[in-house]
Amino acid sequence: MADETTAPAADWTPAEQVIRSRRTSLLVDPERAVDPDLIARVIDSATWAPNHKRTWPWRFTVLTGDARTRLGTAFAGVGESLGLDPKKVESQYTKYVRSPVVVLVWVTGDPDPVRRREDRDATAAAVQNLLLAATANGLASYWASISDHFHAPARAQAGVDDNHDFVALVYLGHPTGQVATPPRPEPDVVWLS
Numbered sequence: 001m002a003d004e005t006t007a008p009a010a011d012w013t014p015a016e017q018v019i020r021s022r023r024t025s026l027l028v029d030p031e032r033a034v035d036p037d038l039i040a041r042v043i044d045s046a047t048w049a050p051n052h053k054r055t056w057p058w059r060f061t062v063l064t065g066d067a068r069t070r071l072g073t074a075f076a077g078v079g080e081s082l083g084l085d086p087k088k089v090e091s092q093y094t095k096y097v098r099s100p101v102v103v104l105v106w107v108t109g110d111p112d113p114v115r116r117r118e119d120r121d122a123t124a125a126a127v128q129n130l131l132l133a134a135t136a137n138g139l140a141s142y143w144a145s146i147s148d149h150f151h152a153p154a155r156a157q158a159g160v161d162d163n164h165d166f167v168a169l170v171y172l173g174h175p176t177g178q179v180a181t182p183p184r185p186e187p188d189v190v191w192l193s
Contacts, residue, residue: 018132018135018136019132021135022131022132022135022141023135023140023178023179023181024141024142024143024179025140025141025142025175025177025178025179026098026099026140026142026171027140027175027176027177027178027179028098028099028100028140028171028172028173028174028175028176029100029173029174029176030097030098030099030100030173031100032100032173032174033064033100034064034100034101034139034172034173034174038137038139039062039101039103039172041133041137042130042133042134042137042139042172043060043062043103043130045129045130045132045133046058046060046105046126046127046129046130046133047126047129048129049122049123049125049126049128049129050122050125051119051122051125052118052122053115053118055108055110055115055119055122057107057108057110057119057120057122057123058105058106058107058122058123058126058167059105059106059107059108059160059164060103060104060105060106061103061104061106061157061158061159061160062101062102062103063096063101063102063103063104063157064100064101064102067102067157068096068097068102069093069096069097070157071096071102071153071154071157072092072093072094072095072096072097073092073093074153074154074156074157075092075095075096075146075150075153075154076089076090076092076093077153078149078150078153079092079149082149098171099140099142099171099172099173100172100173100174101171101172101173102169102170102171102172103130103168103169103170103172104154104158104166104168104169105123105126105127105130105166105167105168105169105170106123106158106160106164106165106166106167107119107120107122107123107164107165107167108163108164108165109163109164109165120165120167123167124167124168127143127167127168127170130170131143131170134172138174138175139172139173139174139175140171140172140173140174140175141170141171141172142170142171143168143169143170144168144169144170144171145168145169146166146169151165151166154166154169
């Protein structure tokens with residue numbers, strides 16, 4: 001097994017190098033804007049994910065500037081109405097301005113449960129492509145989730161209808177530091193012949 005605490009080996013393909021270099025990181029400069037063309041490029045790369053039946057189910061909402069604050073304010077309102085700990089409510093106000101870009105990723109719903117599951121899987125693959133494209137283009141990224149209580153206000157902020165299911169909240173920004181490489185377990189593989 002390769003030493004996972006060092007840089008990728010020189011004999012790995014460029015794709016393997018990007019995969020092994022990707023880190024979950026919020027070490028970003030929240031004041032340094034990300035070029036909209038770069039954001040569009042990263043999102044375009046996301047849409048190259050495999051998708052059974054070519055339903056292209058993913059949708060993206062990009063939040064920058066005050067839109068991030070509005071999302072936090074909406075979430076804080078939900079937290080207050082649920083009686084969450086005041087510190088957790090307060091954190092909602094500032095949480096989404098930690099990076100200059102927040103991307104909400106949605107999957108369009110399908111009445112067929114099999115198709116709905118396949119489309120969600122495809123959208124998760126699109127999120128991974130987005131993270132890898134961000135890494136390849138020098139951006140830090142962080143894939144977060146949100147509690148089910150926040151799905152409706154997120155839809156309202158994003159302007160999407162109830163037929164959109166939440167998949168990911170991705171922070172993007174220019175890195176200000178590096179995150180250590182966590183150890184990885186050996187793959188759990190069964191070989192049959």
